[in-house]
Amino acid sequence: MDRAVGEIAWRPPRACEDYWSEFRHCKSFKNWFHYYYTYGTVPSCQQWKEDYHNCRDWEKHRGTEAKEALRRSEKIRVAEQRNFIPVWQLRQEPPRDWHVPLNQEKPQDS
Amino acid sequence: MDQTKQEEEYGYDLFPDRKPGEHKKTSIAESLFTFNYKCRVMLQFAVETSPYAKLLLSAMKSSGCKVFKDRHFSCEDCDGTVSGGFDAASSQIVLCQNNIHQQHHMNRVVTHELIHAFDHCRAHVDWFNNFRHLACSEIRAANLSGDCSFTNEVARFNFGFKRHHQECVRGRALRSILAVRKISRAEAEKIVDEVFDSCFNDHAPFGRIPHSKGDADFAYRDYMNRDRYYANL
Numbered sequence: 001m002d003r004a005v006g007e008i009a010w011r012p013p014r015a016c017e018d019y020w021s022e023f024r025h026c027k028s029f030k031n032w033f034h035y036y037y038t039y040g041t042v043p044s045c046q047q048w049k050e051d052y053h054n055c056r057d058w059e060k061h062r063g064t065e066a067k068e069a070l071r072r073s074e075k076i077r078v079a080e081q082r083n084f085i086p087v088w089q090l091r092q093e094p095p096r097d098w099h100v101p102l103n104q105e106k107p108q109d110s
Numbered sequence: 111m112d113q114t115k116q117e118e119e120y121g122y123d124l125f126p127d128r129k130p131g132e133h134k135k136t137s138i139a140e141s142l143f144t145f146n147y148k149c150r151v152m153l154q155f156a157v158e159t160s161p162y163a164k165l166l167l168s169a170m171k172s173s174g175c176k177v178f179k180d181r182h183f184s185c186e187d188c189d190g191t192v193s194g195g196f197d198a199a200s201s202q203i204v205l206c207q208n209n210i211h212q213q214h215h216m217n218r219v220v221t222h223e224l225i226h227a228f229d230h231c232r233a234h235v236d237w238f239n240n241f242r243h244l245a246c247s248e249i250r251a252a253n254l255s256g257d258c259s260f261t262n263e264v265a266r267f268n269f270g271f272k273r274h275h276q277e278c279v280r281g282r283a284l285r286s287i288l289a290v291r292k293i294s295r296a297e298a299e300k301i302v303d304e305v306f307d308s309c310f311n312d313h314a315p316f317g318r319i320p321h322s323k324g325d326a327d328f329a330y331r332d333y334m335n336r337d338r339y340y341a342n343l
Contacts, residue, residue, distance in 0.1 A: 094174030
């Protein structure tokens with residue numbers, strides 16, 4: 001075993017049924033319609049199906065190939081979601097006045 | 111004079127119950143048949159059942175901005191046809207009780223304003239002085255709240271199909287900016303164009319553009335699964 005003692009065992013980022021439901025959802029007419037309405041092109045769903053098969057394959061055989069293919073695919077999805085230059089700077093902490101009670105924001109008159 | 115100028119410059123004149131520096135306390139004895147009561151009931155239903163709202167509330171809690179209905183939402187009368195707003199000065203979402211009469215509309219307004227609140231919570235958004243920031247949040251809110259769904263656009267008699275969603279997002283972001291800030295249409299269009307690509311592709315916290323309740327359910331499932339997801343990448 002090349003896992004350190006106490007290290008949590010790897011498992012697919014999503015449950016295998018989730019990959020299949022995403023594939024079915026992607027192939028649906030409703031999704032096709034919304035995707036075309038948004039992007040003017042048809043969605044590509046094949047990757048969800050491949051991920052589902054890799055997920056089931058890993059469950060059965062615990063192979064490295066299936067695991068790495070799944071990780072690669074999900075990393076591409078994450079990269080696609082981050083493929084823009086933010087307009088603003090992200091905070092390190094929430095706004096200080098988020099929880100301040102309303103009556104305490106201004107000095108009392110009386 | 112300064113207060114009037116501030117009211118007009120930052121759109122507060124659309125929300126007459128919300129003068130800067132004053133916070134109206136709701137009267138204890140509200141009749142069951144007022145718009146205010148109906149607004150509060152619909153709000154409760156929205157936060158309990160809308161997957162859009164539930165995801166945003168979870169994400170805000172994770173970011174340190176837990177939302178309390180009584181503190182962060184306010185049902186008020188508003189001018190014109192405006193449905194709601196986010197007041198960064200008081201960290202409150204305003205719901206226009208005189209202009210929201212159906213649950214699906216309430217769901218959409220709550221989602222739209224929560225997106226502004228979420229942006230306020232997670233980023234240094236300069237609402238009052240930086241038009242690019244304002245435009246970006248309006249683009250995101252129009253994009254992700256369902257404002258620009260096909261059915262909503264058809265109901266407005268805007269019949270478009272291929273890539274129409276993006277046209278709608280641009281248009282609604284532009285209208286929102288022009289409603290609350292005194293700048294020219296040409297200037298507003300230029301600002302929307304500058305930030306559109308970046309902000310249209312920022313789908314946080316949904317991870318996708320939720321076109322329907324089904325999409326929002328999937329997004330909510332992904333959000334609840336995020337610990338497992340990132341641990342196994």
